[in-house]
Amino acid sequence: MDAKIVPDTIEDIEIELLLEAVYQHFHYDFRHYARASIKRRLLHARSQLGYDSISAMQSDVLRDRTMLPRLLNYLTVQVSEMFRDPSYFRALREKVIPHLRTYASLKVWVAGCSNGEELYSLSILFREEGLAHKTMFYATDINPSALKAAEAGVYPLEQIRLFTANHQKSGGHSSLSDYYTAAYGRAVFDKSLRSQVVFSDHSLVTDAVFGEMHLISCRNVLIYFNRELQNRAVGLFRDSLARRGFLGLGSKESLRFSEHASAFSEFVGGEKIYQRTLP
Amino acid sequence: MTGRAVVIGASAGGVQALSQILPALPEGFPLPVLVVVHVPPRRDNALVELFAAKCRLGVKEAEDKESLRGGTIYFAPANYHLMVETDGAVALSSEEPVNHSRPAIDVLFETAADAFGPGLSAIVLTGANHDGAQGLKAVAAAGGMAIVEDPATAEVATMPSAALAACPSAIPMSYDQITTHLQELAAS
Numbered sequence: 001m002d003a004k005i006v007p008d009t010i011e012d013i014e015i016e017l018l019l020e021a022v023y024q025h026f027h028y029d030f031r032h033y034a035r036a037s038i039k040r041r042l043l044h045a046r047s048q049l050g051y052d053s054i055s056a057m058q059s060d061v062l063r064d065r066t067m068l069p070r071l072l073n074y075l076t077v078q079v080s081e082m083f084r085d086p087s088y089f090r091a092l093r094e095k096v097i098p099h100l101r102t103y104a105s106l107k108v109w110v111a112g113c114s115n116g117e118e119l120y121s122l123s124i125l126f127r128e129e130g131l132a133h134k135t136m137f138y139a140t141d142i143n144p145s146a147l148k149a150a151e152a153g154v155y156p157l158e159q160i161r162l163f164t165a166n167h168q169k170s171g172g173h174s175s176l177s178d179y180y181t182a183a184y185g186r187a188v189f190d191k192s193l194r195s196q197v198v199f200s201d202h203s204l205v206t207d208a209v210f211g212e213m214h215l216i217s218c219r220n221v222l223i224y225f226n227r228e229l230q231n232r233a234v235g236l237f238r239d240s241l242a243r244r245g246f247l248g249l250g251s252k253e254s255l256r257f258s259e260h261a262s263a264f265s266e267f268v269g270g271e272k273i274y275q276r277t278l279p
Numbered sequence: 280m281t282g283r284a285v286v287i288g289a290s291a292g293g294v295q296a297l298s299q300i301l302p303a304l305p306e307g308f309p310l311p312v313l314v315v316v317h318v319p320p321r322r323d324n325a326l327v328e329l330f331a332a333k334c335r336l337g338v339k340e341a342e343d344k345e346s347l348r349g350g351t352i353y354f355a356p357a358n359y360h361l362m363v364e365t366d367g368a369v370a371l372s373s374e375e376p377v378n379h380s381r382p383a384i385d386v387l388f389e390t391a392a393d394a395f396g397p398g399l400s401a402i403v404l405t406g407a408n409h410d411g412a413q414g415l416k417a418v419a420a421a422g423g424m425a426i427v428e429d430p431a432t433a434e435v436a437t438m439p440s441a442a443l444a445a446c447p448s449a450i451p452m453s454y455d456q457i458t459t460h461l462q463e464l465a466a467s
Contacts, residue, residue, distance in 0.1 A: 004365045005282045006396035006421070012365075034370045036362040036390040041374070077374050220373045223343045230344075252343055252359055252371050 014054035015042055021058055026068055028142065029205045030075055032229045038075065045074035069145055076143045077224060080117040081162055082155075082176075084219070085251050086169035089125060091271040092215075093171050096246050097129045100214055106135040109213045109240065111204060111233075112221035113139040116150030117163075120179075122217060123193040124167070128174055132196070138210060140202035151199050153189035160187050204233040210240045219250035219272075231259050238263045241276040248273050283310050283398035284347065284363070285461065286391045288384030288414070290317040290406025292434030294329070297404070299454040300461070301352060302333045308465050311347040312336070313363070313391065315355045315382045317406070326354050343371040355382035362390040378410040388414025397422035400464060402457060403449075404428045406438030412445035425449035426457065 008016075015038070019031045030038060042054060049070065051057040061067045083089050100106055108126070110119045119139045126132045141147050155163070160176070167176045180187040202210065204221070216237050222230050237247050238260050247264060249272040255261045264274040289296055293316045304312070316326060324340045331338040334352060341353040341361050346368050353369065355361035360382050362370040370390075377383035388401050388411060401418040403411040405428055419425040427443050429451040430436035443449050452460065 005367060005394060005398065006365065034362075034364065034372075036364050036370050036393070037372045037374065039393070040362075040386070040389070077372070079373060079375050223371050223373070227344060250373070252356055254342075257344055 011043075011054060012039070014058070015039055018042065018054055018058045018061070021062055022068075022071070025062055027206065028068075028072070028075075029203070032205070032226045033224050034226055037224060041074050045071060048074075072143045073145060076114070076141075076146065077220075078114045078143075078146055080114055080220070081159065081166065082117045082121045083163065083166035083170045083172075084117070084121075085271075086166045088219070088248065088251070088271045088273070089121060089170035091268040091273055092248065093125060093129065095268050096215065096273060097131065099244075099246075100131060103214060104134065106131060106214045107138065107212060107242075108135055109138045109140070109210055109216045111140055111202075111216055111218035111237075113141050113150050113199075114143075114146045115155075116153055117155070118217060118219065119150060119197065120153060120189050120193055121167075121170075123197070124172070124174075124176070124179055125170070127193070128172060135196060137194075137197040138200065138213075139197055140200050140210070142201065142203045142205075144201065147199050147201065151194065153191070153194060155187050155189070157182055157185050157187050204236060205229060209236060212242045213240050213245055214242050215246045215248070216241060217248040219248060220253070221250070222253045223250060227257065230257075234258045234260045238276065243276065243278060245276045246273060247276070282395065283464070284391060284395050285310050285312045285400045285402070285464070286387055286418075287312065287314045287402045287404065288316075288388065288406075288411040288438075289314070289404035290408055290410065290435070290438055292405035293317070294326070295434065296428060296454070297330065298333065300402075300457055301330055302335070303458040304334065304336050304352075304461060305465060306335045307350060308336055308461075309349040310464060311349055312352045313341065313347075313355075313361060313387060314352060315361055315384045315387045317380050317382075317408075317410070318357050324354060324356060330354075341369045341371065343369060345369050355387065357382075360386045362386060363394040364390075365394045367394060378408060380408070380410050384411035385414035389417045392417040392421040392423055395421075395423065399423035400426065400460070402426045402428070403439050403442040405433040405435045407435045408438060409441040411438060412441040415442045415449055416446040419446050419448050424460075426460065427451050428457070429453055
């Protein structure tokens with residue numbers, strides 16, 4: 001499966017070495033991320049940061065402490081929107097929430113939360129559905145600057161029109177404007193939305209189980225992993241879910257190719273919402 | 280994996296242009312064909328249905344991590360970049376738009392050039408922007424065959440013209456010449 005059609009270029013070798021160096025020195029493991037995308041992002045980083053080669057960039061990454069955070073911002077993808085794929089949130093609202101209502105307390109894990117758009121969407125949805133008071137959210141990411149942005153909950157005002165439309169299509173029965181204050185071109189989301197959120201540095205690649213979740217939402221994260229890493233992450237989700245807990249993936253992600261597929265059943269197939277089956 | 284593939288990028292006027300080319304591919308065409316068309320970011324992929332009805336080859340939306348197979352036409356899903364890994368598997372990505380587009384033609388062409396090198400034929404069709412120009416240049420640099428729809432007859436010449444400017448070695452072709460080229464690929 002790893003047979004390459006065209007031999008590696010010098011650039012490919014440099015990328016391999018850089019990822020190995022970042023792993024050995026900083027324990028950030030991008031070695032098994034889907035390579036085509038990582039390569040594009042590293043080449044972009046190289047030109048944006050003004051290096052002639054990946055090797056020259058590697059030298060500074062290892063020696064200059066300010067370089068790693070900058071590199072992480074290229075290596076991790078931080079593109080999202082609130083209530084992205086509104087039909088996913090509608091399915092959570094209509095199909096999953098009725099099950100969650102039966103629990104006395106709830107734990108929700110937003111894995112790979114990036115800048116927090118998905119977290120705030122879920123926090124608003126749970127409040128609208130009257131479950132916020134008994135829910136603890138866990139928002140994790142490997143990128144400290146993304147976690148910081150998630151904790152701040154501030155988004156450019158020009159995105160709000162899209163967020164608002166998405167929220168309405170998701171079946172939202174409040175107004176998104178109830179949850180933010182607009183100032184200086186930015187929308188600052190209400191801090192009560194994160195009063196029951198634990199933000200934490202966690203890697204699906206190298207870290208361990210996160211316990212007894214009722215819902216894990218991890219969308220457009222697994223597509224950046226190769227199959228082995230996907231298997232690891234899905235195994236982690238399996239072991240982190242309560243009995244009959246739910247797992248939501250991105251619209252183009254699926255458990256079909258996963259070795260852990262049998263631990264889950266399709267709950268809302270079209271929306272990539274799965275339920276942990278009984279062991 | 281045959282080690283060969285065809286990639287096609289189209290924008291404004293693209294559906295008509297593709298309707299001239301894709302249905303002409305014969306049954307048993309041995310290469311995978313990957314297509315990026317700029318479409319609005321909706322979830323359902325109307326292109327797959329449209330071309331499945333017209334084509335003799337299998338037509339599907341590309342799925343993340345699937346291995347490419349000859350005789351199949353893969354469309355990029357709306358709102359995702361379509362890439363090829365060096366082992367000939369599909370990779371999707373929701374990274375930033377490139378040239379204001381997601382999917383972007385440059386992203387498909389550059390990654391396919393990496394994966395297939397001289398085994399790749401790339402075609403830039405009609406469109407009103409510059410997407411595909413840098414990708415076509417990468418295809419030619421990797422030894423692949425670079426083709427543009429003849430700007431003189433393209434419905435919107437901007438995109439093939441931009442690709443030709445960025446990649447002067449690209450060959451402008453009519454629809455007939457493109458389909459003949461593809462049929463020759465099948466025979467070789």
